[in-house]
Amino acid sequence: MNRKSERPIKITEVCLRDGSHVMQHQFTEDQVRRVARELDDAGMHYIEVSHGDGLGGSTLQYGKSFVDEMKLIEAAVDECKQATVAVLLLPGIGTVHELKQAHTLGAGLVRVATHVTEADVSAQHISMACELGMEAIGFLMMAHMASTEKLVEQAKLMESYGAQAVYVTDSAGAILPHEVHEKISALKESLSIEIGFHAHNNLSLAVANTIAALEEGATRIDGSVRCLGAGAGNAQTEVLLSVLDRMGINLGIDIYKMMDIAEHTVGPLIPRPQEINKGSLILGYAGVYSSFLLHAERAGQRFGLDSRDILLELGKMKVVGGQEDMILDVAAQLAKARKLEV
Numbered sequence: 001m002n003r004k005s006e007r008p009i010k011i012t013e014v015c016l017r018d019g020s021h022v023m024q025h026q027f028t029e030d031q032v033r034r035v036a037r038e039l040d041d042a043g044m045h046y047i048e049v050s051h052g053d054g055l056g057g058s059t060l061q062y063g064k065s066f067v068d069e070m071k072l073i074e075a076a077v078d079e080c081k082q083a084t085v086a087v088l089l090l091p092g093i094g095t096v097h098e099l100k101q102a103h104t105l106g107a108g109l110v111r112v113a114t115h116v117t118e119a120d121v122s123a124q125h126i127s128m129a130c131e132l133g134m135e136a137i138g139f140l141m142m143a144h145m146a147s148t149e150k151l152v153e154q155a156k157l158m159e160s161y162g163a164q165a166v167y168v169t170d171s172a173g174a175i176l177p178h179e180v181h182e183k184i185s186a187l188k189e190s191l192s193i194e195i196g197f198h199a200h201n202n203l204s205l206a207v208a209n210t211i212a213a214l215e216e217g218a219t220r221i222d223g224s225v226r227c228l229g230a231g232a233g234n235a236q237t238e239v240l241l242s243v244l245d246r247m248g249i250n251l252g253i254d255i256y257k258m259m260d261i262a263e264h265t266v267g268p269l270i271p272r273p274q275e276i277n278k279g280s281l282i283l284g285y286a287g288v289y290s291s292f293l294l295h296a297e298r299a300g301q302r303f304g305l306d307s308r309d310i311l312l313e314l315g316k317m318k319v320v321g322g323q324e325d326m327i328l329d330v331a332a333q334l335a336k337a338r339k340l341e342v
């Protein structure tokens with residue numbers, strides 16, 4: 001139970017969805033089956049399974065999945081005895097058609113994700129999920145970009161569409177602990193539904209920020225085992241659970257089993273260590289979504305620039321996912337300005 005809320009704390013494991021970015025969407029059915037089975041056995045509450053960019057993300061633009069996500073959802077549902085399989089949906093990428101299909105296969109919860117200032121595009125999908133009898137949750141991405149007032153306004157929209165909870169989603173891992181306190185407490189005051197927090201670890205704050213969110217009354221939190229998520233990963237689930245246990249908060253999940261999943265099942269799948277390196281750190285520092293990193297590095301090489309300068313500039317411009325085409329323009333302008341300076 002959360003001290004500031006009468007509701008129990010629920011955790012969603014996102015390694016099979018946010019981690020799909022790291023795996024370049026190449027999860028096999030066997031891998032998903034094994035991870036889902038072991039997480040379920042450990043007592044995990046929700047297990048999110050989708051393409052990294054949500055339902056319908058398997059495209060040339062976002063990266064083709066190795067296995068159709070519907071097959072992976074079906075496999076995870078088949079393995080879960082007690083956990084609820086969740087899916088992510090970004091309106092514009094996923095449609096109500098895919099939502100219905102995921103529901104038919106047994107997905108019990110959907111998180112409808114929009115940019116933090118665009119909650120209005122979630123209305124149709126949230127109400128459809130409610131009609132289907134799924135748990136419907138709003139997921140406000142890149143939350144560091146909005147003022148607390150704007151965030152509250154957008155969360156209220158999602159509440160009005162029927163969302164049972166709204167997440168503050170720190171997509172770039174850029175939010176600082178005092179900002180988490182401010183944002184979550186404002187949401188708690190203004191909304192009557194549950195509040196969630198989804199962290200990224202680019203500034204090494206994912207666990208601390210998640211705890212800050214809980215301290216303000218959030219009751220929905222996310223983790224990725226062995227930090228298998230975009231950028232430097234999310235709040236590392238087995239670490240988060242251990243810290244919470246030391247704080248006297250037990251979520252009913254077997255911590256030894258989670259440690260073993262991290263060590264023996266998920267760890268060996270990860271193509272490169274989920275550490276905070278120059279790339280992930282600059283994403284958090286600049287407040288830019290992880291899909292920009294590779295493009296900025298390429299643009300840096302092409303224009304003879306430090307990619308960090310490009311990303312910082314993009315951060316100042318408050319670019320959002322889907323605006324990756326601006327990277328070349330920004331790099332060209334920076335290169336031109338530098339030449340003029342010389």
Ligand SMILES: CC[C@H](O)CC(=O)C(=O)O
Pocket residue numbers: 018052053054113141142169170171172198230321
């Ligand atoms: C592009 C979807 C994104 O990965 C959702 C998410 O987990 C986030 O914004 O952090």
Ligand SMILES: [Mn+2]
Pocket residue numbers: 018171198200229230
């Ligand atoms: Mn994420």
